[in-house]
Amino acid sequence: MTAALFVMALAATAAFAFMNGKNDAPHSFAPPIRTGALSPRIAVLSSALWTAAGALLSVGWARDLSAAVEFPLGDAGLLIIASSALGAAVWAVIAAGMRMPASSTHALMGAIAGASLAAQLTGSPGVSTSRWFLLTVLSPWVAFALAYGVANGFTLAYRGRSAHAVHRGSRIAQSIVSTLFAVAHGIQDGQRTVFLLTAALLTAGVSMTPEGLW
Numbered sequence: 001m002t003a004a005l006f007v008m009a010l011a012a013t014a015a016f017a018f019m020n021g022k023n024d025a026p027h028s029f030a031p032p033i034r035t036g037a038l039s040p041r042i043a044v045l046s047s048a049l050w051t052a053a054g055a056l057l058s059v060g061w062a063r064d065l066s067a068a069v070e071f072p073l074g075d076a077g078l079l080i081i082a083s084s085a086l087g088a089a090v091w092a093v094i095a096a097g098m099r100m101p102a103s104s105t106h107a108l109m110g111a112i113a114g115a116s117l118a119a120q121l122t123g124s125p126g127v128s129t130s131r132w133f134l135l136t137v138l139s140p141w142v143a144f145a146l147a148y149g150v151a152n153g154f155t156l157a158y159r160g161r162s163a164h165a166v167h168r169g170s171r172i173a174q175s176i177v178s179t180l181f182a183v184a185h186g187i188q189d190g191q192r193t194v195f196l197l198t199a200a201l202l203t204a205g206v207s208m209t210p211e212g213l214w
Contacts, residue, residue, distance in 0.1 A: 005078035006204045012085035013196040017189065019092035020104050024185040025051065029178045037171035038178070047182050054186020058194065065195045069112070072125035077203030080115040080127060085196055087111035103140070108192055 028051070029043035038046070071077035088107040095102035116126035154173065158166045 002075055002078065002204060005075055005082060006200060009078050009082040009085065009200040010197070012082045012089065013193060013200065016085040016089040016092075016104075016108070016196070017193040019089045019096075020185075020189040020192070021051070023092060023096055023104070024189060025182075028181040028185060032171070032174040032178050035171060035174060037174045043178070046179060050179050050182035051186035051189070054183040054188075055190030055193075056186075057183075058187045058190035065191060068129060069195075069199070070128045071199050071203045072119075072127070073203050073205065076119060076124040078200060080112065080119055081196060081200050081203065083115040083118075084108060084111040087114070105188060105192065106140075 025047050029038065029047050032038040033040055033043050071080055085108070088104060088111045091107045091111070092102065092104060112127055120126040158169055161169075
């Protein structure tokens with residue numbers, strides 16, 4: 001039973017990672033393609049390159065996240081991981097179909113919380129987390145404040161300039177920001193995927209600590 005649940009957890013993680021990449025890649029470089037700042041070929045190559053670079057940078061953070069979230073060992077933990085990853089992937093499909101923006105991080109966190117609660121209601125052990133893990137509630141507000149500040153700063157910096165200067169500066173800014181988005185998406189997607197894989201290995205008994213896997 002453990003082996004089957006382990007394979008199920010890996011398959012659900014792969015589906016979740018695929019949906020993350022499918023949704024995040026267009027978000028990174030669609031604006032500069034639409035405005036002509038980058039050609040589609042350059043945009044796709046840049047998205048693949050910088051997303052991969054971000055994924056490589058996420059390994060250490062994934063280890064820290066694995067240490068902060070403790071799944072129960074054995075079948076109970078594997079079932080929570082598989083259910084959480086599958087639930088988050090299904091939500092990504094629904095959100096994309098409705099053309100509704102959604103956070104895959106918060107979808108995964110909510111799925112883990114729901115699966116943990118369901119496990120506890122049925123008499124199985126749930127997930128334990130450290131206190132900082134709950135700070136994900138604040139992250140959308142921080143992102144909104146930063147985006148608001150940057151947008152207004154850009155507006156003030158180009159106030160009174162010619163349309164040509166504004167257009168040129170906007171295209172350059174879009175290219176730079178899209179690259180940063182791709183790196184950020186790679187970091188986030190890589191962190192979540194490696195976190196789920198590490199959690200599955202830990203709950204299956206491959207290693208007792210995240211450090212033992214690195």
